[in-house]
Amino acid sequence: MSGPNLNGTSTRARIEKTAQMHIEPASDEMVDVVDSKAVMHRTLLEQPLRVVGSEGLYLHLENGQKFLDATGGPAVACLGHNNPIVKKAIMDQLDKVAYVGTVFYSTSAAEELCSLLVRGTNGAMSRAFICNSGSEAAEAAMKMARQYFVELEGPATKRHRFISRKQSYHGTTLGALALGGHVMRRKIYEPMLSPGISRVSPCYAYRGKTEGESDEAYVTRLAEELDAEFERVGPESVCAFVAEPVVGAALGCVPSVPGYFAAMRRVCDKHGALLIADEVMSGMGRTGYLHAWQSPLVNTAPDLQMIGKGLSGGYQPVAALLVSPKVVNVLTKGTGAFSHGQTYQAHAIGCAAAAAVQKIIMEPNMMEHVRKMGAALEKGLRERLADKWYIGDIRGAGLFRGIEFVMRKDDKTPFEISRQVASGVHKLGMQEPYLISLYPGIGTVEGLAGDFVLLAPPYTVTLGDIATIVEKAAHTINTYFEREFPSGE
Template sequence: MTPQTTHVFHRHLHTTLPVAVSGRGVTITDSQGRQYIDASGGAAVSCLGHGHPDVLAAMHAQIDRIAYAHTSFFTTEVAEALADDLIAHAPTGMSHAYFVSGGSEAVEAALKMARQYFVEIGQPQRSHFIARRQSYHGNTLGALAVGGNQWRRAQFAPLLMDVTHVSPCYEYRDRRPDETAEQYGQRLVLELAQAIDRLGGENVIAFVAETVVGATAGALTPVPGYLKGVRDLCDRHGILLILDEVMCGMGRTGTLHACEQEGVVPDLMTIAKGLGGGYQPIGAVLAQKRIVDTFAKGSGLFQHGHTYLGHAVACAAALAVQQVIRRDDLLAACRRQGEGLANRLQQRLGEHPHVGDLRGRGLFRGIELVRDRATKTPFDPALRLHARIKREAMTRGLMVYPMGGTIDGQQGDHVLLAPPFTVSEADLDAIVDRLAQAIDAALASTHA
């Protein structure tokens, strides 16, 4: 479809998109017969790849039983089974799952859940959220407000609630030469403590953070001890910790929940993309028992809701995805293939004059591009290097997830990789080879 013939209100109105007609494994095929390796899982969604027979069978079986029942009238067996499954493998103390249709909805629900919790316990003066710059939490107004993606926020800023943003954990750019990684992390915790003191700890609802930062800054991992320091600080002031694992969670970093690797348990956690693997739109908030008990003993009602909460077919797809991941030991595969991807990236791009940083965990990897490695100077944003890389990758049959504004919303370019957990060694070879070619072609085009 061309921009002149489509009636779909596409994200970009001046581009012609290929038409996806089929998907199998790591490959998507378009209407012209061209095939693309899905090295980004769309947007870190397709953890099992495309067309997995077990997930399709579970969806078909659920449709034959019941596709939809509104949650103000009914629950369903499959929603109950999915919640049981998630809580059985959740961080300590999590007792309930609140199902929604995606990541933005999950974050929005978590924000409202956190606010209502304090109303229920008689602390209605708590009305402020603290989050981080260079984060992304979704595109609803609440999620956009706590997010720190300046490009997405800019034109909607007058509509957004006031949120205090502190520094991201961005070791490559912000750790000083005289600091250890641990010292850098403690400096960030101190900055958060000072923000809390300015606001008054008794006025803060929650601190919101991606465990591993995704789209906005490209697989930024926390330094050792940072999130533990944040957890302790929140506990000291009675502030909730909301960890956003919409992109980095559900196995993407090599453990089911990314926070497992930090030894930290949040009060509320949002999940989505890898939950259903793209087979149906689904997300969830996982909530600590004491929060749910407070609602139960108080109003008995979470004053929130959407039409498609707990959609039966979505729950069936998500349950099947999680069962396949466990049955086929795909968390171990994610760790193993993640190391293989990291090694290949290091071998091919580690000494590249315009690759400043290779980072990430599991099958969640970021490549930051720089004009000068020694000074870490970024490319001129006007070049739109990230967009050039995406275009060159697509011409080579490769899907990657590049983004600009990595550093401050304007400057910086990175590429995010998030292939399916089922990716093969040969797939990894092809991904890195095609990506390296795309990067070099994009760089060459900036001099044309």
């Protein structure tokens, strides 16, 4: 029953009146009072460029400039900007329902997305947990791994630890940050981070392999290091080993060498631990395969997999945890539930957007196209940059390419941190006449020094687009070093 309020009007009457109200659009005067400085931007010292439009590879700025978005943000916009198919899917879902509480309800959008994701793994995964960011996916993976062992071995299980890798990045929330090894992002939060995580060396051939060492010998050495770490912390205490098939923001598109993941899988199996693949940045087609672990270089399915950026292409904030039948079966026979949940998980509009993106990515020949365009991008970058004294390494897979800068080519000496080389290259690219985004990073050497930029254009690029990207990127990089280091080394 609707009761009267203090003014004598029933609640129901007020609701009906509100529903019938005609809302006038904001006037120009109202818009003018917007304070752009009210936003807590990533830096408080300068205002970021304001984007007012977008199309395909390009972002249109308020000042009239047209930027070539060669990175899709941090490898997010995998289909470019303003895709009409994805926009329509979002609007169609809005006409049905925007949000439901997943404790009580499901939607066809969520079910369609999860079906697409599971089908794309060819049986390696059987369930998908949809969340909103890569950090959330990492948190869910850690909790899922712990719960798996609680249900498999009982509440008294000792398994609570994780082993990850140095110079890794798995997210920005406290659990995910603790899991990663990104020194600078962890630094001020160290006292708050879980001590139950240890790290081994990454698979980083450019700096990790010794002179004359074969891939096979390198993999054997890394496997022995991981095995020794299990023994050091107590194998019965470890839930999982976590690694990125292609390292993104922490090392700049570093791919695993052949046989690495298979060897890590064997070590995990030996000690009864799970293998978790972080494909938040490198997954969903970015490397030229729907999942990076499906590539010939990796060819090893994980037990749990985190995906994110390329999942919805930036059209909605969507990420996911993919769960193997091995893990699902243990939970099904146990409590029958995942002891974890979030208000906005499996959000209907996000799922609709992601499903539309995935349908395009899964179209015949799309992955072949990504591999072809990726090879052209690598070839162009090598032709324009490889012989320069300041280029240490050009690497990556598919449309995920990194360029590492060095002060000396022969011994791979990095630039001093204070020079902020990668940041300088990026800032120059943001200026006329370059107008190209080059994603900067630092930390390839001990997590502190070592500069790089990465490129991650959309999967829909053409050979003409690749030529433009190579020209603008090379022009920006070469000009930066000519200006900053006029006498060379």
